[in-house]
Amino acid sequence: MLDPLPFQISARDRDTAARAGLISLARGRVNTPFFMPIGTYGAVKTMAPNELLELGAQVVLSNTYHLYLRPGTELLKQTRGLHSFMGWDGPLLTDSGGFQIFSLTGLRKIDDDGVSFQSHLDGSKHRFTPEKVVDIQRIIGSDFMMVLDECPPGDAPRQVWTEAVQRTTAWAKRCMTRFNDTEPLYGRPQYLVPIIQGGTDHALRRQSAVELLELDAQAYAIGGLAVGEPKEELFSTLELLDPILPRGKLRYLMGVGTPADIVRAVSLGIDMFDCVLPTRNARNGQLFTPTGKLNLRNAAFKSDLRPIQEDCNCLLCTKFSRAYLRHLLKTREVLGLRLATGHNLRFYLGLMAAIRKALADGQFYSWSQTFLARYEGGPDD
Amino acid sequence: MLDPLPFQISARDRDTAARAGLISLARGRVNTPFFMPIGTYGAVKTMAPNELLELGAQVVLSNTYHLYLRPGTELLKQTRGLHSFMGWDGPLLTDSGGFQIFSLTGLRKIDDDGVSFQSHLDGSKHRFTPEKVVDIQRIIGSDFMMVLDECPPGDAPRQVWTEAVQRTTAWAKRCMTRFNDTEPLYGRPQYLVPIIQGGTDHALRRQSAVELLELDAQAYAIGGLAVGEPKEELFSTLELLDPILPRGKLRYLMGVGTPADIVRAVSLGIDMFDCVLPTRNARNGQLFTPTGKLNLRNAAFKSDLRPIQEDCNCLLCTKFSRAYLRHLLKTREVLGLRLATGHNLRFYLGLMAAIRKALADGQFYSWSQTFLARYEGGPDD
Numbered sequence: 118m119l120d121p122l123p124f125q126i127s128a129r130d131r132d133t134a135a136r137a138g139l140i141s142l143a144r145g146r147v148n149t150p151f152f153m154p155i156g157t158y159g160a161v162k163t164m165a166p167n168e169l170l171e172l173g174a175q176v177v178l179s180n181t182y183h184l185y186l187r188p189g190t191e192l193l194k195q196t197r198g199l200h201s202f203m204g205w206d207g208p209l210l211t212d213s214g215g216f217q218i219f220s221l222t223g224l225r226k227i228d229d230d231g232v233s234f235q236s237h238l239d240g241s242k243h244r245f246t247p248e249k250v251v252d253i254q255r256i257i258g259s260d261f262m263m264v265l266d267e268c269p270p271g272d273a274p275r276q277v278w279t280e281a282v283q284r285t286t287a288w289a290k291r292c293m294t295r296f297n298d299t300e301p302l303y304g305r306p307q308y309l310v311p312i313i314q315g316g317t318d319h320a321l322r323r324q325s326a327v328e329l330l331e332l333d334a335q336a337y338a339i340g341g342l343a344v345g346e347p348k349e350e351l352f353s354t355l356e357l358l359d360p361i362l363p364r365g366k367l368r369y370l371m372g373v374g375t376p377a378d379i380v381r382a383v384s385l386g387i388d389m390f391d392c393v394l395p396t397r398n399a400r401n402g403q404l405f406t407p408t409g410k411l412n413l414r415n416a417a418f419k420s421d422l423r424p425i426q427e428d429c430n431c432l433l434c435t436k437f438s439r440a441y442l443r444h445l446l447k448t449r450e451v452l453g454l455r456l457a458t459g460h461n462l463r464f465y466l467g468l469m470a471a472i473r474k475a476l477a478d479g480q481f482y483s484w485s486q487t488f489l490a491r492y493e494g495g496p497d498d
Numbered sequence: 499m500l501d502p503l504p505f506q507i508s509a510r511d512r513d514t515a516a517r518a519g520l521i522s523l524a525r526g527r528v529n530t531p532f533f534m535p536i537g538t539y540g541a542v543k544t545m546a547p548n549e550l551l552e553l554g555a556q557v558v559l560s561n562t563y564h565l566y567l568r569p570g571t572e573l574l575k576q577t578r579g580l581h582s583f584m585g586w587d588g589p590l591l592t593d594s595g596g597f598q599i600f601s602l603t604g605l606r607k608i609d610d611d612g613v614s615f616q617s618h619l620d621g622s623k624h625r626f627t628p629e630k631v632v633d634i635q636r637i638i639g640s641d642f643m644m645v646l647d648e649c650p651p652g653d654a655p656r657q658v659w660t661e662a663v664q665r666t667t668a669w670a671k672r673c674m675t676r677f678n679d680t681e682p683l684y685g686r687p688q689y690l691v692p693i694i695q696g697g698t699d700h701a702l703r704r705q706s707a708v709e710l711l712e713l714d715a716q717a718y719a720i721g722g723l724a725v726g727e728p729k730e731e732l733f734s735t736l737e738l739l740d741p742i743l744p745r746g747k748l749r750y751l752m753g754v755g756t757p758a759d760i761v762r763a764v765s766l767g768i769d770m771f772d773c774v775l776p777t778r779n780a781r782n783g784q785l786f787t788p789t790g791k792l793n794l795r796n797a798a799f800k801s802d803l804r805p806i807q808e809d810c811n812c813l814l815c816t817k818f819s820r821a822y823l824r825h826l827l828k829t830r831e832v833l834g835l836r837l838a839t840g841h842n843l844r845f846y847l848g849l850m851a852a853i854r855k856a857l858a859d860g861q862f863y864s865w866s867q868t869f870l871a872r873y874e875g876g877p878d879d
Contacts (some may be wrong), residue, residue, distance in 0.1 A: 158829040159822075165813060165833065188825045192801050196821075204817045420573050432546060436585045440577075441540075444569045448539040451832055452546065 122308050122335035124149075124367055130481040134359045134386035137476035140367070142260055143305040144200075144208045145175070149367070150383050152469045153178040153210060153391040154462055158187065159203040162396040163455040164462070166205045172431070172459065173466035176260070177205055178391045181253050182214030182221075185243075186236055190256045197303050198258025210261035210391075212371075213250045215312075216340070219268040227267065229284065247291035251299065251309070258303050263338065264292040266312040271344040278316045285314045286328040293332050310369060312340040317350040319357050326361045336367035336389075343373045343392075351378070355385035362386070376405060376468055377492055380485050383472055390469075395461035402446045404457060405464040407488070409495025413443045413457070431463040432456060503689050503716035505530075505748055511862040515740045515767035518857035521748070523641055524686040525581075525589045526556070530748070531764050533850045534559040534591060534772040535843055539568065540584040543777040544836040545843070547586045553812070553840065554847035557642070558586055559772045562634050563595030563602075566624075567617055571637045578684050579639025591642035591772075593752075594631045596693075597721070600649040608648065610665065628672035632680065632690070639684050644719065645673040647693040652725040659697045666695045667709040674713050691750060693721040698731040700738050707742045717748035717770075724754045724773075732759070736766035743767070757786060757849055758873055761866050764853055771850075776842035783827045785838060786845040788869070790876025794824045794838070812844040813837060 126138040140147040153176045154161045154169060161169055161177060169177065179199060188202075196202040199209060218225055218234045225234035231246030247265045254262035265288050267281040289311040296309040311329040315321030329337065339358060342351050355370070362368055369389035370382050379390055395405065402413040406426045411418070421439040429435075433442060433456035445453025475484035507519040521528040534557045535542045535550060542550055542558060550558065560580060569583075577583040580590060599606055599615045606615040612627030628646045635643035646669050648662040670692040677690040692710040696702030710718065720739060723732050736751070743749055750770035751763050760771055776786065783794040787807045792799070802820040810816075814823060814837035826834025856865035 158825070158831055160826055160829075160831045160833040163832040163836065165836075166817070183829075187829055188800075188821070192821060192825075195801055196803065196819075202819070202822055202825075204822075419569075420576055422577065436547070438577075438583070440569070440573060441583055441585075444539070444573075444583075445541055448541075448564075448568055450539055450541045451544040451835060452541040454832060455544065455546070455836070 122367070124335070124365070126365065128476045128479070130384070130476060131479070132482035133384035133485075135384045135472075135476060135481050135485075136386065136388070137473050138388065142208050144206060144260060147175045147208060148473055149388040150469060150472055151175050151389060152379070152465045153389065154466075155179075155391055155393055155396060156203065156205075157183050159184060159199055161462075162399075163451070163458045166203065168459065169205070169462075170207070172463045173470060174207070174462070176208045176210055176389075178210045178212065179203075179257070179259065180212045180214065180217060181250060181257065181263075182212075182217035182245075184211070184257060185214065185253050186238060190253055193256050193258075198256070200258060208260040209258075210310075210389075211254050211257050211259035211263060213254070213263040213265045213312075214245060215263075215266040216268045216371075218245065219270075227284075229287065231265075232267075247288040248295040251292050251295040255299055255302050255307070258301070258305070258307070260305070260307060261336065262296070262307055262309050264289040264309060264311050266314055266340055268314070268341055269316070271316065271341075271346055273316075275318065275321075278314075278318060278321055282315050282321050282325045282328075285312065285325065289329055289332060293334070308335050310334060310336045310338050312338045312371070313358065314341045316341055317346050317354055319354070322354055322357055323361060326358055330361075330363070334366075336369060337362055338369040338371050338389075339387075340371045342370065343378075348378070352381060352385060355382060355387065359386040376465070377489055379465075379468065380472065380488055384481070384485060392465075395465045396458050399454060399457035399461045402443075402457065404442075405461050406495065407491055409492055411439070413439065413446055418443045425460055426464070429460065429463060429467070431460045433460040503748070505716070505746070507746065509857045509860070511765070511857060512860070513863035514765035514866075516765045516853075516857060516862050516866075517767065517769070518854050519769065523589050525587060525641060528556045528589060529854055530769040531850060531853055532556050532770060533760070533846045534770065535847075536560075536772055536774055536777060537584065537586075538564050540565060540580055542843075543780075544832070544839045547584065549840065550586070550843075551588070553844045554851060555588070555843070557589045557591055557770075559591045559593065560584075560638070560640065561593045561595065561598060562631060562638065562644075563593075563598035563626075565592070565638055566595065566634050567619060571634055574637050574639075579637070581639060589641040590639075591691075591770075592635050592638050592640035592644060594635070594644040594646045594693075595626060596644075596647040597649045597752075599626065600651075608665075610668070612646075613648075628669040629676040632673050632676040636680055636683050636688070639682070639686070639688070641686070641688060642717065643677070643688055643690050645670040645690060645692050647695055647721055649695070649722055650697070652697065652722075652727055654697075656699065656702075659695075659699060659702055663696050663702050663706045663709075666693065666706065670710055670713060674715070689716050691715060691717045691719050693719040693752070694739065695722045697722055698727050698735055700735070703735055703738055704742060707739055711742075711744070715747075717750060718743055719750040719752050719770075720768075721752045723751065724759075729759070733762060733766060736763060736768065740767045757846070758870055760846075760849065761853065761869055765862070765866060773846075776846045777839050780835060780838035780842045783824070783838065785823075786842050787876065788872055790873055792820070794820065794827055799824045806841055807845070810841065810844060810848070812841045814841040
C-alpha cells in the first residue's frame with residue numbers, strides 16, 4: 118500500500134507560489150526545491166557519486182527505458198537495485214521510459230494495453246505496459262517511480278493530445294494498481310508519481326490533472342512541456358495548474374530548464390526539476406554564470422586567464438582559467454568535459470540552494486528579480 | 499650554465515643493476531625509479547592534477563610539439579609556463595617533439611640544420627631546429643627538457659640509422675649550447691636530457707652513447723625503443739648501455755612499457771619511464787592487475803560484482819564492480835573511462851612504489867621474480 122511521503126513545507130513566499138520544504142526519505146533528507154542531475158545509464162556524465170554529493174546533488178535521475186536495455190533487469194536484481202550498482206546512496210528518481218519510447222525509437226505501436234517498440238540500439242522488439250514499467254522500477258529500486266505516459270510530439274493535432282491524455286490517465290491508474298499490489302524489493306519505501314499531460318491546451322491539462330488527482334498520489338509531475346512550445350505557454354500552463362494541484366504535495370516539472378526557467382517555475386509553485394542543459398551545454402563549451410552563459414569556443418577566451426566564475430567553488434573555477442578550459446575543449450581532452458560539467462552542475466545546484474535560502478529568508482521575490490535581471494542582462498543568454 | 503641535478507642513489511640491488519634514489523628538484527622530491535603519466539596537451543587523460551598526486555604521480559610528461567601547436571607559446575609565456583596553466587605544481591618533463599614530427603606529420607623535410615614539417619592538425623608549415631626546441635621548452639618551463647632527436651622508423655636501413663645517430667649527436671650538442679647560453683624564464687632550474695639513438699644496432703647505440711656522454715649532461719634518455727622490435731633486443735640494448743652510462747646519472751627509457759617490461763628495465767638500471775599503455779588500455783577496457791590484464795569487454799564480466807583488484811585503493815576498486823565498469827564502457831559513459839584510467843595509473847604508480855620498496859628492503863630480485871611469475875602467469879597478458 119501507499120507509504121506516506123513525509124513532505125513538509127517550511128516556507129511559502131508572500132508574493133508568489135514559491136515554497137520551500139523538506140522531504141524525509143529513507144535514503145536521506147531532501148530540501149526543496151531541488152534539481153536532479155541526469156544519470157541516464159546509472160552515471161551522471163563524467164561525475165563520480167562522491168563528487169555529485171560535493172556539488173550539492175540530493176537526488177539523481179535515471180531512466181527506466183535505458184536501464185531496461187542496458188544493463189538489464191537481471192543484473193539489477195543481482196545488485197539489489199541501481200543504488201548499489203552505481204554507488205549512489207542518496208535518493209533516485211527514474212523516468213518511466215514513456216518519453217524515450219516516443220522520442221528515440223523508430224518503430225513503435227501503441228494500443229490501449231501498452232506500447233510495443235524496437236530498441237534504438239539493436240532493433241530488438243520489446244513491450245512496455247503500465248504494469249511492466251512498475252515492475253521494472255521495483256527492480257531498479259528507485260525512490261521515486263514514474264508512471265508510463267504517452268508523449269505525443271509538441272505539434273500533434275488536438276485529437277492526438279486528447280487521446281494521449283485519456284490513455285495517460287488509464288495507464289496511471291493501472292500503474293497505481295500494480296504499485297499497490299506489489300512491495301518494494303529491497304525494504305525501502307518507493308513512491309509512484311503520475312504525470313499530467315495535455316500539452317499547452319488548458320482544458321486538456323485541467324482534465325489530466327483532475328483525473329490523476331483521484332489517484333491521491335503523493336507527488337505529481339507535469340510532463341510534455343519544454344518540448345519546443347513558446348515560453349509563455351509553459352508558464353501559463355504552470356499558472357493554470359498551481360491552484361488545481363494540492364498545496365501540500367510535491368510538484369515535479371519534467372525536463373525544465375534554463376536557470377531563468379527554473380526560477381520562474383519555482384515562483385509558480387514547482388518543487389522538483391531535471392534537465393539535460395548543464396551536462397549538454399558542458400559538452401558544447403557553454404558555461405553557466407550568474408550573468409549568463411559563456412561560450413568557451415569563442416576566440417575571446419583564448420588567452421583569458423580569469424576563472425569562469427569568480428565566486429564559484431567548483432574544481433574548474435578554483436584551479437583553472439577560461440583559457441585552459443578552452444584549450445582542453447579544443448584538444449578534446451576529457452578533463453575539459455569533466456571540469457565544464459562539474460561547473461555547470463555546481464551552478465544549477467548552487468542556484469537551487471540560493472532559491473531555498475531566499476525562501477527561508479522570506480526574500481524570494483526580490484532575490485528572483487535581482488537574479489533574473491543579472492542573468493538575462495548577461496553576455497550570452 | 500648547468501645547474502647541478504641533485505640525484506642521490508640510496509640503494510643498489512645486489513643481484514641486478516637496479517637502483518633506487520632521490521632527486522631533489524625545486525618543485526619537489528622525486529623518488530626513483532618512477533613512472534610519468536602522459537599529459538600530451540597539458541592534461542593527463544580524464545585526470546585532475548590533485549587526483550594524479552593522490553594516485554602517486556611525481557612527474558608528469560607533456561609534449562613540446564603538441565603544446566607548440568596548441569595552445570602555442572604566446573599563451574604559455576603569458577601563464578609563465580605550463581605548470582600554472584595546467585595546475586600541476588610538481589615537476590614536468592617535456593618530450594622534444596622529434597618523435598611526433600617523425601610519426602605524426604605527413605610532409606616533412608629534414609636537413610642538417612633542422613626539420614620542416616606540416617602540422618598534423620591543419621597542414622600549416624613549421625620548422626624546428628635544436629635551438630628552437632630549447633627555446634620552446636624554456637617557455638614551457640619544463641623541469642626536464644629533451645633534446646631534438648631524429649627518430650627513423652624501426653625498420654629503416656642501417657645507413658638511415660647511422661645518419662640519424664650522427665644528426666642526433668650534432669643536434670644534441672647544439673641543444674646543449676643553446677641551453678647553456680640561455681636561462682630559465684621563471685626562476686627555477688631546468689635540466690636538458692640528451693637522447694641516445696641507434697635502434698637495436700649495438701655499435702650505433704654505443705657510438706651514440708659515447709658521443710652524447712661528452713656533453714656531460716645530468717641525465718640520459720634512451721629513445722627509439724619499444725617501436726616494434728623484439729623484446730630481447732630491447733633488453734639487450736639496455737644491457738649494452740648499463741656499463742657505458744655513468745652510474746650516478748639518471749637514466750630514462752622512453753615510451754616503455756608493460757608492467758613486466760618496466761620491472762625488467764629497472765633490473766637493467768633504468769630510473770625513469772613513461773608509456774601510453776595505462777591510459778590507452780583504459781580506453782580499450784583493459785585493466786591492469788597483479789595477475790595480468792582483464793579485458794572488460796569480455797562477456798565473462800557482465801555480472802561480475804567483484805572489484806577489478808581486491809587490494810587496490812583506487813576509486814574504481816573501492817566503490818564499483820567489474821560489471822558496473824563494463825556497463826559504463828558499453829554505454830560509452832565518460833565516467834567509465836575516468837575510472838579505468840585512474841585504476842591503470844594507480845597500478846603503474848603503485849608498481850613503481852613496490853619496486854622502490856623492494857629496493858629499499860634489499861629484496862628487489864626476489865620481489866621481481868615473484869611479481870613477474872604472478873603477472874605473466876595471469877589471465878590475459
